[in-house]
Amino acid sequence: MSAAFAAVHREAFLTDTERRYAGKDRPLPIGHGQTNSQPTTVRNMLTLLDVQSGDRVLDVGSGSGWTTALLGHLTGSGGRVYGVELVPDLAEWGSRNLATQGMTWTSIQPADDGVLGLPEHAPFDRILVSAEARRLPEALVDQLGRGGRMVIPVFGRLSVVDRDVDGSVNVRRVGHYAFVPLR
Numbered sequence: 001m002s003a004a005f006a007a008v009h010r011e012a013f014l015t016d017t018e019r020r021y022a023g024k025d026r027p028l029p030i031g032h033g034q035t036n037s038q039p040t041t042v043r044n045m046l047t048l049l050d051v052q053s054g055d056r057v058l059d060v061g062s063g064s065g066w067t068t069a070l071l072g073h074l075t076g077s078g079g080r081v082y083g084v085e086l087v088p089d090l091a092e093w094g095s096r097n098l099a100t101q102g103m104t105w106t107s108i109q110p111a112d113d114g115v116l117g118l119p120e121h122a123p124f125d126r127i128l129v130s131a132e133a134r135r136l137p138e139a140l141v142d143q144l145g146r147g148g149r150m151v152i153p154v155f156g157r158l159s160v161v162d163r164d165v166d167g168s169v170n171v172r173r174v175g176h177y178a179f180v181p182l183r
């Protein structure tokens with residue numbers, strides 16, 4: 001995990017005005033009322049997600065592109081990371097930020113109207129959601145492959161959702177976190 005944070009510099013995913021605060025352990029504004037998440041929170045979420053080399057990963061709420069790049073480092077070039085972002089301007093900016101990292105196995109696309117996640121690319125081994133849902137979204141659980149895991153904030157609690165090899169779904173609630181809403 002530390003290697004991923006050392007390799008993917010947060011500075012590359014911040015606006016000119018916020019770049020000087022890259023070392024601060026707090027969320028930083030990226031425009032449109034959204035944030036580049038707090039580093040400790042991202043680290044905790046990625047630790048829980050337990051990404052394996054070669055995984056297919058969905059990053060919901062890719063924002064600045066930082067988490068997409070961190071995930072790309074964790075999967076390595078044998079994996080595939082799909083970022084999806086609701087705000088079209090952020091999808092474009094995040095995509096440009098991501099391109100600076102030269103990870104050809106990662107990408108960001110704008111969310112389609114009324115579609116949560118990227119069902120056309122499912123199933124995924126791992127799903128990271130960086131915005132808070134009011135209840136566990138079935139649409140995302142459905143995009144999780146067997147043996148897969150999703151980490152998602154649900155109503156103030158971080159939830160770890162595992163789909164077993166037999167298809168059954170198990171949900172654990174861990175810490176308390178504040179996030180921008182999943183819309």
Ligand SMILES: C[S@@+](CC[C@H](N)C(=O)[O-])C[C@H]1O[C@@H](n2cnc3c(N)ncnc32)[C@H](O)[C@@H]1O
Pocket residue numbers: 034035036037060061062063064065066067068084085086087090111116117130131180181182183
């Ligand atoms: C905390 S912010 C960005 C975090 C991002 N991972 C980063 O490192 O910059 C969460 C993002 O989720 C996006 N979002 C909210 N609802 C969404 C949805 N249904 N689909 C895709 N993105 C969504 C917001 O627009 C926002 O950019």
